[in-house]
Amino acid sequence: MIREALEYLIGLGNTRIENVGNRIFSTQKIYAVEEPTPATxxxxxxxxxxxxxxxxxxxxxxxxxxxxxxxxxxxxxxxxxxxxxxxxxxxxxxLPSFSFDRWYDTEDFNIKLQSCFVKNEDRDIMLKVVGNIKEEAVSTIGDNGVSQSVVAKTGVATVANVVVPNPVVLKPYRTFVEVDQPESEFIFRMQSGPKCALFEADGGAWKLQxxxxxxxxxxxxxxxxxxxxxxxxxx
The missing domain is CATH 3.30.720 (Signal recognition particle alu RNA binding heterodimer, srp9/1)
Structure with missing residues (x-):
């Protein structure tokens, strides 16, 4: 019945279908009418x-x-x-916008830490370091390949070498706000400017969590x- 109906419709346009071996061919291209699907x-x-x-x-x-x-x-x-x-x-x-592997100046980085990350201990330590860096002393940054030290304010009128925490455990907003944000490790680096950057260090395991x-x-x-x-x- 279906084959006869198709042959009739195809015949209206002078189109033929033929059996060749175990395959069916037509002399013109025909299109299936698909069942409609709703808009998402x-x-x-x-x-x-x-x-x-x-x-x-x-x-x-x-x-x-x-x-x-x-x-x-x-x-x-x-x-x-x-x-x-x-x-x-x-x-x-x-989600709020934060770019990992990108250098931010300290003011922008301070704002991003407060607006794009859930409050925790390491975030608060980073805020203290970033917020108190002595701009005129950034050239004295020390680096042993793992951790860094910078000259920062340690009191109202005093400065001292402060170790930059590394690695840091943070909870950035990376998934729906209704669920707990995954916690993972990041490499925190600084350079003259002063500038700051975070680099992901968990291999993407946070996505599964x-x-x-x-x-x-x-x-x-x-x-x-x-x-x-x-x-x-x-x-």
Whole structure:
């Protein structure tokens, strides 16, 4: 029945289909009419994602939630007859901007430390060092290849050599703010100017931890949907 219908439609344009061996050929190119898929809803938080999933706004479909990266999560259906999926919603994290492997002057670096990193002990130590560096003495920086020392204010009217902490353990905002930010090691370096830079030193292991944190968060929030076996979460 389907073959006859195709032959009829093709015949309207004077197109023929032929069997050659075990293959089918046509004299003109024809195109399959694919099943339509919905436009993807874009949100910028995990809260928006699970609010949508709990609402069942577009129906009570079985869904898979895929944590693609520390900053992107999507929810989609199983494949349709054309092997396409309905990707209902995508959450993309909105994060403050900080460039690793880039040199900042001390004022900008001070601001970035306070606005792009979660408060912890090493961040506070770095703020003290960066905020008190004597600009006229940066040429006296000492470096043994691992740690550095700079001339910095140590009191109201005194200066002294201060060791720059290295490596430092920090928690930059790198994933959705609803989950705990992964903690990892960084190399903190300074150069004349004075300028400061951070270099990642964990080989990207923080990404796996961030995705685990997202998965744990969504499993808590969507426990009912998971138990109903209509929702699967993968990372």
């Amino acid at each position: 809803i874009q949100v910028h938080s995990l809260s928006g994602l699970f609010d949508y999933l709990q609402s069942k706004f577009d129906g009570d479909y079985p869904l898979m939630v895929h944590i693609k990266s520390p900053t992107e999560v999507i929810a989609f259906t199983s494949i349709n007859r054309d092997s396409n999926r309905d990707e209902f919603i995508k959450a993309s994290a909105m 961030a995705m685990k944190n997202i998965k744990a968060y969504l499993e808590r929030q969507l426990e009912t949907e998971i138990q109903s076996r209509k929702l699967v979460i993968i990372a």
